Each structure stands twice: as structure tokens, then as C-alpha cells.
Amino acid sequence: MNDTGLVGVQKTLSPVLRAKALDNRLPDPILGDTWAEQAMRRLDPGYDRRRFGTSQLGLAAVVRAKVHDDWARSFLAEHPDAVVLHLGCGLDARVFRIDPPATVDWFDLDYPDIVELRQQFLPSREHYTLIGSSVTDLTWLDRIPRGRPVLMVAEGLVPYLTEADLRRLLTGIVEAFPSGGIQFDTVAVWAWRTSKWDPTLRRYGTQFHCGFDDPAALAQWHPRLEFVDEAPMNDSPLLMAKAPANTRRIFRLLNLLPGMARSTRIVRFRF
Numbered sequence: 001m002n003d004t005g006l007v008g009v010q011k012t013l014s015p016v017l018r019a020k021a022l023d024n025r026l027p028d029p030i031l032g033d034t035w036a037e038q039a040m041r042r043l044d045p046g047y048d049r050r051r052f053g054t055s056q057l058g059l060a061a062v063v064r065a066k067v068h069d070d071w072a073r074s075f076l077a078e079h080p081d082a083v084v085l086h087l088g089c090g091l092d093a094r095v096f097r098i099d100p101p102a103t104v105d106w107f108d109l110d111y112p113d114i115v116e117l118r119q120q121f122l123p124s125r126e127h128y129t130l131i132g133s134s135v136t137d138l139t140w141l142d143r144i145p146r147g148r149p150v151l152m153v154a155e156g157l158v159p160y161l162t163e164a165d166l167r168r169l170l171t172g173i174v175e176a177f178p179s180g181g182i183q184f185d186t187v188a189v190w191a192w193r194t195s196k197w198d199p200t201l202r203r204y205g206t207q208f209h210c211g212f213d214d215p216a217a218l219a220q221w222h223p224r225l226e227f228v229d230e231a232p233m234n235d236s237p238l239l240m241a242k243a244p245a246n247t248r249r250i251f252r253l254l255n256l257l258p259g260m261a262r263s264t265r266i267v268r269f270r271f
């Protein structure tokens with residue numbers, strides 16, 4: 001099997017998974033995700049044998065994953081009875097990396113085809129449910145237990161939603177649960193507007209559908225929603241500390257371009 005079985009936006013899971021797989025080969029990895037290496041090999045057995053196949057330029061996405069993991073761990077430490085909604089999960093092994101206690105119920109959601117791939121490539125576990133659905137069809141929320149704190153994690157998903165769909169999703173979650181955390185990443189307006197010319201996204205037959213220059217302002221969408229903070233990605237100290245020297249140099253140069261360091265923003269909210 002190679003990733004040609006995926007269509008459109010589903011293909012975007014592949015470069016992120018490859019980045020996580022390659023990170024695991026660094027002497028001192030950022031994420032150290034062995035599941036990513038195994039799943040990537042199943043998805044595309046020759047992924048590291050093509051031109052630039054072992055380039056570490058995807059490491060910024062691994063930093064993003066690490067931020068989401070760290071934030072999720074700290075939320076779960078404070079709310080061991082939480083329900084986790086991991087939306088647009090792709091083939092990411094977050095539930096195994098975090099390994100939450102049995103008091104947490106974890107839901108991974110992506111399109112039905114991706115859920116099928118996950119079942120082939122990754123093991124299952126207790127207190128874990130896979131939901132095959134578009135995130136925008138909010139009927140999936142009816143399957144989630146209520147009355148407990150909720151954590152929504154969406155890594156690399158939000159730019160593929162329209163602003164209207166994102167608003168329905170966030171307000172729908174705030175309305176459905178007594179309290180919670182919401183963490184995701186967004187792209188800047190310029191990155192959204194130019195995404196239709198992005199060669200990788202063009203090849204995948206997709207593009208971004210929203211972007212925000214002030215993602216903290218999304219807290220205004222619901223009176224109970226409050227912006228917490230933001231973490232760096234392209235200019236993250238972790239990236240600069242762990243990336244191989246040639247990758248580090250490229251990121252330093254790229255970050256000199258206006259708007260590049262904040263082209264993706266990792267943000268969290270609470271309610």
C-alpha cells in the first residue's frame with residue numbers, strides 16, 4: 001500500500017507522519033514516536049528512499065505535535081476524568097504517546113477511510129473509540145459522554161475547515177460540556193490566501209479554507225470561551241535546539257521572511 005489510496009485533504013496526513021517518523025531517527029528526537037515509523041512504513045514503504053526522503057524540514061510539525069502532547073498531558077493531569085476529542089487524528093499515535101489513565105475516555109476522529117487505515121496500522125486500547133466521520137457533521141457529538149470536562153485537540157486540521165464550520169464546531173463543544181480545554185493550530189491569513197498556489201497542497205488537490213492573524217480573538221465566538229496562550233513553532237527554541245545544523249540554518253533563513261515565523265500559530269483556550 002502507498003498513500004495513493006488517500007484522497008484530497010486525507011493526503012495531508014502523510015507528510016506530518018513522515019516528519020514524526022524521521023524525527024524518531026534523530027539521536028535526540030523531539031517526539032520519539034516509534035508508532036509513526038511503523039505506520040509510515042505501512043502507508044508508504046519507500047517513503048525514505050526518494051529524493052529528499054530523509055529531509056528533516058518537516059521537524060516544525062513535530063514541534064507542533066510536541067506542544068499539543070505537552071498541553072494535553074497537563075490538562076489531563078488536572079482533569080483525570082476528562083473526555084478527549086482528538087479531531088482529524090490521521091495516523092497520529094497521540095493516545096499511545098500520552099497513555100492516559102483508564103479514567104479518561106479518548107475519541108479519535110477522522111474520515112471513515114482514515115479510520116479504516118488506523119485499524120490496520122495501529123493497535124486499539126481500552127477506553128478508546130474511533131469515529132469515522134467528517135468533523136463538520138456534528139452528529140458525532142451525540143456519541144460523546146456529557147457532564148465531564150472535555151479536551152479538544154486538533155493538530156493540522158483547522159486550516160482545512162471553513163471559518164463557519166470551525167465556529168459551529170467550537171461553539172458546539174462549549175455548549176455541550178460543562179468545562180474544557182480547546183487546543184489547535186491555525187495559519188495566518190496570507191498563508192490561507194496563497195495556499196491555492198502551494199505546490200504540495202496542489203498536488204494533493206486541496207487548499208486551506210480559513211486563516212487568522214489574531215487567533216486569540218476567536219474567544220469572542222462564545223461568552224464562556226477564554227484564550228489561554230500560544231506556543232512558538234517555526235522559531236521554537238526546541239526546534240533550534242534539536243534540529244540538525246543544516247535544517248536549523250534553513251529555518252533561521254526562512255524565519256527572516258516577513259510573516260514566516262508566525263505562519264502557523266498553536267493556540268489554546270478554556271471554558
Ligand SMILES: C[S@@+](CC[C@H](N)C(=O)[O-])C[C@H]1O[C@@H](n2cnc3c(N)ncnc32)[C@H](O)[C@@H]1O
Pocket residue numbers: 009010011012013014016017087088089090091092109110111114133134135136154155156157160161
Ligand atoms: C495535516 S493532517 C493531520 C493529521 C494528524 N492530526 C497529525 O497531525 O498527524 C489533517 C487530517 O485532518 C483530516 N481532516 C481534514 N478535514 C477533515 C474533516 N472535515 N473531517 C475529519 N477529518 C478531516 C484529514 O483526513 C487528515 O487526517
